[in-house]
Amino acid sequence: MEIRAIITGSTGMVGEGVLHECLQHPDVKEVLVINRRPCGVKHPKLKEIIHENFYDMLPVATKLHGYNACYFCLGVSSVGMKEDRYKRVTYDLTMEVAKTLAALNSDMTFCYVSGAGTDSSEKGRSMWARVKGKTENDLLKQPFKAAYMFRPGFMLPTDGLRYSQKYYKYMTWAYPFFRRVFPQWVSTLAEVGQAMINVTLYGYSKPVLEVKDIVTLAHHP
Template sequence: MREPRQKKALIIGATGLVGKQLLSLLLEDDRYEKVIAIGRRMSDVKHPKLHEVVTSFDRLDTVSFDYSIDDAFCCLGTTMKKAKHKEAFYKVDFTYVQYFAEVAQRHQVRTFSVVSASMAKKNSVFYYNRVKGMMEDMLKGIKFDRLVILRPSLLLGDREEVRLGEDLGKFLVGILGFMLPDRFKGIRVEQVAQAMFFAVNTLSSKTSHVEVLESEKIKLLASAMNTEEVLD
């Protein structure tokens, strides 16, 4: 029996919380023969399948390869505190995502997956959620064969920098979590990465080329990946 063709993956944001976890999954899986990571700095990961491209994200339009790519994974994201002003936040969470999507489209990517946020909506009163919603709508307009949007709630993981607002949020979730609906409870970054990987490589789109995964579904998919249980 003929073995399935190995794939090529393209990832951006591989040095971030979710991206680090996802990069490990991609490198360890035999379904991928090459993993191309675009970043502003080299990672500390060494692997024969890994090809790193270091560039300014303002110059993403110059990134090019002489081969097509199967799956693209976008793990870009920042916070208003880190960005310091709305224009910088918009550049990371919308403009750079758009540039990356254009790179993916030029290289015949069939499946594009992206980490968005819970309650993303283009007309949200909250700027963060509004930009995420605008980003989602932009990607829907590109018409990939398949678009997977993950909307995790508060991400739980070990950051290099201190974020007092997030730390307070995690503290409150820890105390009051039992009172919150599943979609608003905190979620581990490794669960998001596992669900992202599982959705692209195991699930098939049956009704629409756009799939939106809220936090409760993300947790189910992460569990399914760990137990090798295929969910409909």
């Protein structure tokens, strides 16, 4: 199987890390990134669309045919946001992209990055977890070939990438300890990207992937 992947969020830490893994993987033949600003990466496999309004994908829809994977890594922190605003930039935006892609590519595997602690019931006390839970639930209803919800916790950044968040870099010294003592919360960013590729190639037994599932899938497809 040859993967032709669309990646969102490649000017952020997670998306950049996933893009890095895709460009190195022999089964990924083509990558299209959709960004509001250039990602700064040049590679023979890579194409880029600059598109500012993710709430309206119609202007670029004709360029989104023929892809069989989407790795949706676009997201924002909920810190300082009220729920209606956070829902707008998380749920509404994601669903616009997903519905557009589902209508164009019936054989697509859609991977969405939410986070450890996401609330599938949509009723918990944590605002961000409720919004992410609703986003996950509604993505799973879309007519994709398959959809998988990724819930990473702490991710060890990939060396040499530009968008790693500073607080992740400051904690890398403690990574071996966290990996040993709290394996249910810790992975590498590379493992997240490898797991997305492997779930596209081989599938997985359940649609919601916690950290242990991500690590398992990254190493044992």
